[in-house]
Each structure stands twice: as C-alpha cells, then as structure tokens.
Amino acid sequence: MVEPVASPEGVRERVALGPLNRWWPVAAAWMVKDTPVGLTRLGERIVLWRDRDGTVHCLEDRCPHRGARLSMGWNLGDRIACWYHGVETDGSGVVRDVPAVADCPMTGRKMVKSYPCLEHMGGIFVWFGDALHEEPEEFRMPEEFTSPDWSAILCTAHWKCNWVYAVDNVMDPMHGAYLHAVSHSMAEGDREARMKVEDTETGFVFGKVGQRDVNFDWIEWGDTGAFWLRVSPLPYRREAGPGGHFGIMGFVTPIDRDNCRVFFWRTRRVSGWQRDLWHFMYRNKLEALHWTVLEQDRVVLEGMSPDARDREFLYQHDTGLARVRRYLEREAEAQLSALAAESAPAAEAAE
Secondary structure: OOOOOOOHHHHHHHHHHOOOOEEEEEEEHHHOOOOOEEEEEOOEEEEEEEOOOOOEEEEEOOOOOOOOOHHHOEEOOOEEEOOOOOOEEEOOOEEEEOOOOOOOOOOOOEOOOEOOEEEEOOEEEEEEOOOOOOOOOOOOOOHHHHOOOOEEEEEEEEEOOOHHHHHHHHOOHHHHHOOOOOOOOOOOOOOOOOEEEEEOOOEEEEEEOOOOOOOOOEEEEEEOOOEEEEEEEEOOOHHHOOOOOEEEEEEEEEEEOOEEEEEEEEEEOOOHHHHHHHHHHHHHHHHHHHHHHHHHHHHHHHOOOOOHHHHOOOOHHHHHHHHHHHHHHHHHHHHHHHHHHHHHHHHHHHO
16 A cells, blocks of 8 residues: 655645546537537646547647647648647647658657547547556446437536536535525525435445435445536426436636536436437526525625635534545545655665
8 A cells, every 4th residue: 555645735736626527517519529629627727629530639738849839730630730930730749740850859759648538428638647547448438428218418617716616515515505505596495404424336326314305315426437526406387398307417627726617417317319409408498596506605605705615613513525625635635645646766876
C-alpha cells in the first residue's frame, strides 16, 4: 500500500480542481462544431474540434512551437493548424507538418498532450488522467444513459463558484423544500425531516426518512469512472405529458478554483412516440420552468463567500455532502501519494 505522503495543501488544491483519473463532461455536443473550441477544465486549457466524420478530438490548447493557443487556429479535418505559424497537429498530438520550414525535427513526433474523449447523450466527456493513468479506464454509465427505456435532455450552465459548492448543493435534499418551494415540481413535502445513508455498490444514497416521490427526497452519489449524482424522481403534473416522474443525472466539472460547469440531464422512463411527445412538451412548456430552478441554485451559490466552508456549521442534514467531501479528499490524497511514490526512486537516484 502506498503511504500517504501528499501535503494537506496539495490535497486541497487537487480537490478544488477535481481529482484526476476520471471521465468528466466538458461541453454539450452542440458547443463543438467545425471551428476549434478552447475551454478550461480542471484548471487545464484544452481545445476540441470535429474531424470530417464529425468525431470529436481533444488536445492540450498549446502549440508545441511557441505556445500559442491551438483553439485560435484552423480545423483542417484530420488535424488542427496553429494560427501563429501554421504548425499542424493531429488528434493524437503528433505534429504532421511545419509548413514554414522543411525537415523540421518536430514533424512526426508526439509534441502535444492528447485527451481521450467520447460523445454520448448530447454531451462530450474527456478523460483527465495523471502520469500513471494516461490510458482511460471504463466509464460504466448509469442506466439512464444506456437503456432504451429511458430518455434524457441535457441542461448545462456556467456557475461562478467552485465545483464542490455545486456538488454540496445537490447533495442537500432539504434545500428543495425551501429554495425551490414554489417550483412546479417541488411545491410539496415536509419542511422538517430526518435523514439516513444507505450504501450502494457504486457509492451511497442519502435522503429523507419516510418521504418518497414527493420533493427531492433523496440523492445518490456514484463513482463509476466518473462522478455523478442521481436525483430522486420528482413529480410531474398531468399536463407535463406521458412518462410519470422525472429524474436528474447530474455532473459538475471544475473549470478553475472559482468556476464550474454543471451538466444536468433531465431523465424520464419513456420511449417511442411518448418520448417524442415529452421532448416536444419539454422544449415548449417545461424548459423555462426548469431553468428557473437552476437559476435559484446558481444565484445562492454565486452569492456565497469564497471562504464560506471555513465558517460553516453543519448538522445532520449535511451528512451526505460531508461524506462526499471526505471521499474526494481521500481520492486526491491517494492519487498524489501514488505519484510521489513513483517519482521517489528516480529522485533518490539523482541524488
């Protein structure tokens, strides 16, 4: 077993920017078209573009020549060209051409970090691995993403807060009865409750005792190659169309220490013509109501002080978010300790 050698400061920094060795959603599919798109995720600058077949590629947003941002350049289909001097790099990070000079030593060499990526359910996921985990591990997707019995619609937004604040918000079922009390789907339910934790194979469920299918009654934290949050089925009124209650599959991706991108897939067990009807009704009647709820969360979180967690007083309703915080800290510590253990022999040999 690797001894814990990571510093507390290093662990806090890694948690603030997101633990590595996971798949993270970085953008909605509609955000990446033909033109290269530059983003910051987990504190790292990346560039995404689509090749001629529509497949998404992801690289470090840095030209190996002089460090200009590749996202400012041109999409050549199977490669991207830097605006500064035209250096062409393919999706694997290999320099394919340096048009300004013949026989350049960079040509044919992997000079740029590449990121494995996949596109699914209208979202683009990228593997962020450390030096010991450059090859991606399996992303065991939740049922809502793989079963034909389910349908999902993605809502995504930029929030000006650290990503853990947004995770804390979702891991707090009690706020639905207060912050969202006038919502079309959260207007009912007890405003006082006891909470309990139930372990699962992939994480745990945290929720209210004695209340189900009424108002944000429970939340599930899962880690299956990506960190995700499953919100309990929320009641839809009859006029919301077929399919019964809806749920949410949530992901929160760090941008930097002070910003994050939230991805909330609205899920419903519905298929066939009923699926098409729900999508139509959602776009024309329900979407604005859902955005109102997300805006309430955003406004509260963005209004909190950056040091709010240093002066908080948690109680029993906060057991779920406290458990997630400990999980992330342990994961960050294990990753940093493994890297330190790997580099220790080389450092000793150099001395």
